[in-house]
Amino acid sequence: MKIYLLDLGSLVIDRSDVLWHIDVGTAVRFPVYGVYVDHPEGKFIFDTGYDLDHVNKVLPFELPEQTPEQTIPAQLAKIGVRPEEINYVINSHFHFDHVGGNRFLTNATLLTSKLELRSSLVPEPFERLGYSDLSFYTRGMKVEYLEGDVELAKGLSLFQTAGHTIGHLSMLAEPEGRRPMIFAGDAAYTYETLDRMIIGGFHLDPIDSISALKRIKAVAKQHDAEIFPSHEMEPWLKWKHAPEFYGA
């Protein structure tokens, strides 16, 4: 299993959106990335970034920066993979900055919980902007519904971390010759989120959001895994980016 981090651009939000109620009025630029897992049992992508046109149109205040290279097709091209070769796409959740590249994965089966899909299509009022890019879904497309924690393939699994959204999922990958990796998704934007146990300012359920942080830490401890938060610039810049990869 090889694990590639795909650079999909960056956005700006307030620090109080990263850490609820902290440093209100301080803008923070953060990375948006996807994870491509090349596994003997299939080709998986976890999160696909945002669609630049969509953000420019609907959320221009998040000041998107995305070069043509920072898209799913261009990132996969670096590895020699065509988007139509991807077998499965999983989104930690269906917010616009995690689903924007799904539409390129024309042969992929979408793996999701019914809850998350339903809520993205019929959101709460305060979730409308989050769930504003529905290009990832068309009725009749290939979907498999997940329940609970799920093993996707040997050494690759999803676990439930609801709170940020109703069906949020994090991913655990256990590549050979390397410490296991947890891709937290927006259950943990940053390491500070985990250290201080302060949830983000976007959330469906604050109590569940805290439980999700605890769960990520518990799974990390159980597997001696390294946690990769979703939206923090400094560590992101130090990680390997595609075409480099983790695992073997």
Next chain:
Amino acid sequence: MKIYLLDLGSLVIDRSDVLWHIDVGTAVRFPVYGVYVDHPEGKFIFDTGYDLDHVNKVLPFELPEQTPEQTIPAQLAKIGVRPEEINYVINSHFHFDHVGGNRFLTNATLLTSKLELRSSLVPEPFERLGYSDLSFYTRGMKVEYLEGDVELAKGLSLFQTAGHTIGHLSMLAEPEGRRPMIFAGDAAYTYETLDRMIIGGFHLDPIDSISALKRIKAVAKQHDAEIFPSHEMEPWLKWKHAPEFYGA
């Protein structure tokens, strides 16, 4: 039944705390007030403001402004009532800016839900500052536990508006010779909250918070009542303040 609005000072929060995610980084000063109801069946107080020392010590960043006249004893003195004459105290919820004057009401029975009292004593991590002033409660004090919607006295009732906190209550008063009055508490900080249906940035449950707004509007419609939000300067300045009163 006579209804007196008690001026208990003011505080500053961010506009994004008033309207979740709106105008981040814009400070807003808002009033804090209580409601004294002089009723043939008893003397009631709904919300008692904040304790200045507590806020200066624990939340000085909310920039409290409170003169000696803007306290429960001084406000009641204007009406010729001593704090120990109050029979019942109800807090919309137990956040510090709604309970600070309870300790002066030495003979009053506290009317609360078990849920709200329990959560104030054992809060969620993100509720710690909100529930930081526990001076309103001592074990063994006179408490009556409420369940659901409750009639306190003829034409005076409480109805459930959970969301901001787990057991939030709003009050409906139907004085003679006047349109009924709804004291929304922090279920609706401002009229803009109600108009735009945007909840505050402090909350336990966003979905319930929206339902609470709907409930307030429904109760208002049913009784043709005027809604009094908790924390908005402009309308507050136009309302009658003690020793003036509503009703007869």
